[in-house]
Amino acid sequence: MGIEKFDVFVIGTGTAGKSVAKECAKAGLKVAIADNREFGGTCANRGCDPKKVLIGITEIMDRAEKMKGNGISAMPKMSWKDLMKFKGNFTEAVPAATEIDLENLGITMYHQSPKFIDETTISVEGKTVNFDKLVIATGMKPMELPIPGREFPIESDDFLELEELPESMIFIGAGYIGMEFAHIAVRCGVDVTVIDTAPAPLNNFDADLVKYLVEYSEKIGIKFIFNAEVVEIEKLRKNYRVIADQNGKKVEFKAACVVNAAGRVPAIGELELEKGNVEYSNKGISVNKNLQSVSNKNVYACGDVSNSEGLPLTPLASQEGRVVSANILNLDRPREYDYPPQPSVVFTLPNLAFVGLSEKQAKEKGYDFRVESKCVPDWFNSKRINEDIYAYKTIVDNKTDLVLGAHLLSSEAGETINMFVMAMCGKLDSGTLKSMIFTYPSWAGDIKSMI
Incomplete structure (x- = not known):
């Protein structure tokens, strides 16, 4: 079988990857795109969008609770099953719609994570593929817990697909995901505990405002365990036991469900970047101001997977995609990213x-x-x-x-x-x-x- 050749090969079908693939295809280049998960990326399928749909119901519950006795005489009843069905209206059509969109532009699609063979060659779906330019836009994935029992916790993807909520949940990690999902769960009647190694959550945010948020979170029923490093998770008959080291003291907690919300890491483990001479770190692909690999001029990286000055935000990923396209297509628009003020939000209530x-x-x-x-x-x-x-x-x-x-x-x-x-x-x-x-x-x- 011969070697397939593309002008541009994109890895990742989220906001950043799609934007590059589509613009290059519209410009007449021969383009291919690959993803080892459903097409459409994290945000639309298993991230920002479905999360915000779930938050919608908690906004109603929260507002009703605060107005009880001030115009609200009885609390509305919440149905998690109906809510998940509603959420499906936003997510279920995304993969197919994404593929149709790409197919209509003549973009070749692969449903596997490629592996580098050398600086201009990859292997995907058993085929050898040569490229002029390759764009890595694989985003991030949940970080695996390096502890015994790491197979027991569910991840954020799983939380968004729960058919029913458990009576109790422990969230390991008090970052964006841990805090947002804890607020969703507690307002839906779940007994919630959040454990984190730091002395407070959300260390990127103003400490004074974070203190207010913690106090309010405790008021609505969230229990926080800070300065505690989880060292083991055990499966019991009905529940799970989470064992942590808190300031040198062993502490234990039990819950029907444990959620790994300890953070996200660049999704690059399957690419065999060393063979492609693509430098990287635990922060992602090492890139210059043009979002071009510092070690392989044929490779670009954009979105959450690039170790750039940009925050891991969907709107910024699409803008980084535009910079990459400008460089590949030699367009008359900025080819170096000048990062504007970048807002960030934790959608707790x-x-x-x-x-x-x-x-x-x-x-x-x-x-x-x-x-x-x-x-x-x-x-x-x-x-x-x-x-x-x-x-x-x-x-x-x-x-x-x-x-x-x-x-x-x-x-x-x-x-x-x-x-x-x-x-x-x-x-x-x-x-x-x-x-x-x-x-x-x-x-x-x-x-x-x-x-």
């Missing part, structure tokens, strides 16, 4: 969001700045829905009056933070923001009182 610098980072960069930090549950937008917590912290440059960073905790922080993104990208100083007319009363309008 309340949401925790930030964009820009923290106080520590602002000090390290030598800014002369002022900080506005308050907890304001008595502000109208919070008070009208009987919200228990509403807090913010903003960092403004005294010299330029520009916003350097914004940190929010509220039920609408995931939306409100975008106002600060626009202000920072548009270089709007605080005086300009204060002079604008926003709708009233609205969450967005509150930003004028935060600076």
